[in-house]
C-alpha cells in the first residue's frame with residue numbers, strides 16, 4: 001500500500017498537492033530533528049518528576065466531596081513544579097480555562113491601591129475585562145477593586161526598555177505581567193530565555209516587583225519554562241500544551257511557594273486554599289496528559305513547521321519561517337486573499353478526527369468586530385493542542401493554525417488545505 005495513492009484515492013486530493021507537501025516535508029527534516037531533541041529533554045524531565053514522586057496507581061483514585069487528603073492531586077502539583085523548575089505549583093480542574101487561571105493569579109497577588117503593569121503590550125483579549133480596560137464599571141474587575149493599570153506597548157516587536165525603566169523608577173509597581181506567546185497578534189513570541197532577560201531588567205531596577213507570565217501555548221516548546229529564568233508565577237491552560245491532548249479541562253499556576261498559597265486562597269477561599277478540591281477521576285487524565293505533553297507538543301510543532309514550509313513554498317508569507325526557532329505552537333499564514341484563506345481553513349478541518357465532514361463558514365462571533373472562520377474538530381471542546389485554525393475575515397487575511405495530536409493527521413489537513421488552494425489558484 002502506497003500512502004500517497006491512499007490519500008489521493010480516499011481523500012480526493014490531487015497528486016500535485018501530495019507532491020508539494022512531501023517535497024516541503026523534506027526541506028524541514030533538519031528542523032524536525034532539533035524539535036525532537038527539545039522534546040526528548042522535556043520528556044526526560046517529566047519522567048524524572050514522575051519517578052522522584054513515585055507515581056503509582058493509587059494517585060489516580062478519584063476523590064469526592066471536600067477532597068481532603070487527595071494524594072494524587074497534591075503529587076501532581078509537585079510534578080508540575082519539578083518539571084517547570086518552580087518551587088511549587090497548583091494544578092486544578094476547577095479552573096474553567098486559561099483566562100480564569102490567569103485571572104486567579106492576578107487577583108491573588110494584587111491588592112487595592114497596587115499597580116499592575118503589562119510590559120509586553122496589551123494582554124490577551126479576555127484579560128481586558130478582568131483588568132477593567134474593556135468592561136463596564138461595577139462588574140468586579142481589578143479596576144473595580146482599586147487596582148491601577150499601566151501598559152507599555154512593544155516597539156517593533158521589542159519591549160520598550162526605556163519606558164519600562166521610567167515607569168519602574170517613577171511609580172511603585174507591584175507586579176509586571178508578560179505574555180510569552182504572540183497569541184493571535186503580530187509580534188514575536190518570546191523564548192523563556194528572553195522572558196528571563198526582561199525579568200532581570202525589571203528586578204535590577206525594582207527587586208520587589210513581581211514578574212508574572214502568561215505562559216499559554218509555550219509549555220514544552222523550549223527546554224525551560226520562564227520559572228527557570230526567575231518568573232515569580234506562570235500560568236496556562238490544560239487544554240493546550242501541558243494537558244497533552246488528554247486532560248479534559250483545567251489550568252495550572254507554577255512559581256514561588258508563598259504566591260502559590262495566595263493563588264490557592266483565591267481559587268477556593270482564604271483558610272481553605274489547596275486542602276480541598278475533589279478530583280473525581282480527573283487525576284488519571286491529567287497525569288497521562290502531562291506525561292504525553294512533550295511528545296504531543298512536538299507533534300504540533302512539526303505540523304506548524306510543515307505548514308510554514310508548504311505555504312512559504314507556494315509564495316505566501318508565513319510566521320514563523322519554516323526553519324525558525326519556535327517558542328509557541330502557533331503558525332500564521334498571510335493569504336492576502338479572502339477565498340484562499342477560507343479554502344485553507346476548510347482544508348484544515350479535514351485533518352480533524354471529529355466533525356471532519358463539516359465545512360466551516362465565516363460567522364459573526366460575539367465580541368468580535370469582524371466575522372471569524374474556524375476549523376476545529378476535537379475530542380475536547382475548544383482544545384487548541386488538537387488541530388485547529390482560525391481567521392478573522394479582514395485584510396490582510398491571516399490564518400492562525402495550531403495543534404495536532406499526531407503529525408500524520410495534521411499533515412492530512414495541510415494537504416487538503418493545499419489542494420483547496422491549488423483549485424483556486426489555477
Ligand SMILES: *Cc1c(COP(=O)(O)O)cnc(C)c1O
Pocket residue numbers: 097098099100102124126179181182183214216217237
Ligand atoms: C489561550 C490563551 C489564553 C487563555 O485563553 P482561554 O481560551 O481562556 O484558555 C491566554 N493567553 C494566551 C496568550 C493564550 O494563547
